[in-house]
Amino acid sequence: MKHISILVPQGHTSVTNIEGSLQIFSEVNGFLTALGREPRFIVELVGLEKNNSQRDGLFSIRPEKLIGEIKKTDLIVIPAIHGDQQKALELNKDLIPWIKDQYNRGAEIATFCIGAFFLAGTGLMKGKQCATHWKFANEFRNMYPDVNLVDHKIMTGExxxxxxxxxxxxxxxxxYLIEKHAGRDVAILVSKAYMIDIDRTSQSPFIMFEGQKTHEDEPIKKAQEYIEKNFEEKITVDQLAVMFALGRRNLERRFKKATSNTVVEYIQRVKIEVAKKGLETSRKSVNELMYDVGYNDTKAFRTVFKRVTGLSPIEYRNKYNKEGVMAQSA
Known part of the structure; x- marks a missing residue:
């Protein structure tokens, strides 16, 4: 039997993550029994206090065990923790020694969405790949530059x-964890019962590019604004360097530091974001939208679009254009 500890952190955490993972992992035992096999998981809610108020008292979660009562666990589940991540880390600092001790004794750790901030705060993520919500990617990189954030991935394991x-x-x-510990057949049953796409691996199609502007480098902010206002033009690094009186290497170094993108990547992502919106809402052809955002080479446009979103322009339109979706379902 695998013991699963679903953490109930202090503060504003995802009730959905906590209750949902408790339900799904527990349901696995029912599926296994129906298949004539032994139950696989012992699932418990674990916290620092017996009474845990969530969302300003709207919800109350009562952990079944406190961390001191769990001497050995096999899998620790960390839900998303919302709000100021530094405060969340301080509020839950007493969880950290227990998590590290259990990991050193062989426990696995799974964290959901922005729960990655808290896990990275334990120091266990240094040098490892990590996924989190794409919207908080720049904030994560600033807080934890020693963690290899891969914000296009649905999940990572290392x-x-x-x-x-x-x-x-x-x-x-x-x-994925159910497949690993209970088998592919059970994972398929779970995916069908809860209507989960079992083979999704990328969150790139869902990313809305929002240029990182929380930095204090004013010339770089102006360069970003110029790119965003003139996305239909062919903009070069040399052009921007001259425009903002910066040497090319200096511009590229400062731009990367401030935005987590190279200048070329930023230009491409701004253009692709505009093209995405066109594919979502307009009837223009892919080529028309390509020209609108300053591309003349069809192959280059499609290659960059696929790299950024994980989909071809046609696949993206079919997925997100309302008229396209309605036509397919008619």
């Missing part, structure tokens, strides 16, 4: 530590 991307991608990680 050295017994698993992370999931944005929002409901925790379902994909949960199914």
């Amino acid at each position: 050295d017994g530590i698993y992370t999931s991307g944005g929002a409901y991608s925790w379902l994909n990680l949960t199914v």
Whole structure:
């Protein structure tokens, strides 16, 4: 039997992550019994206090055990923790020695969405790949530059530590862990029962690019604004360097530091974001939208679009254009 400890942190945490993972992992035992096999999981809610108020008292969660009562566990599940991440880390600092001790004794750790901030705060993520919600990618990189954030992935797994991307991608990680510990057939049953796409691996199609502007480098902010206002033009690094009186290497170094993108990547992502919105809302052809955002080479445009979103322009339109969706379902 595998013991699963679903943490109930202090502060504003995801009730959905806590209750949902408790339900799904517990349901696995029912599926296994129906298949004539032994139950696989012992699932418990674990916290620092017996009474845990959530969302300003709107919800109350009562952990079944306190961390001191769990001498050995096999899998620790960390839900998303909302709000100021530094405050969340301080509020839950007493969880950290227990988590590290259990990991050193062989426990696996899975964290959902922005729960990755708390896990990274334990120091266990240094040098490892990590996923989190794409919207908080820049904030994460600033707080934890020694962690290899891969914000396009739905989930990661390395050295017994698993992370999931944005929002409901925790379902994909949960199914993956069920497959690992209970078998592919049970994972398929769970995916069908809860209607979870078992083979999703990327959150790139869902990312809305929002240029990182929380930095204090004013010339770089102006360069970003110029790119965003003139996305239809062919903008070069040399052009921007001259425009803002910066040497090319200096511009590239400062731009990367401030935005977590190279200048070329930023230009491409701004153009692709505009093209995405066109594919979502307009009837223009892919080529028309390509020209609108300053591309003349069809192959280059499609290659960059696929790299950024994980989908071809046509696949993206079919997925997100209302008229396209209605036509397919008619």
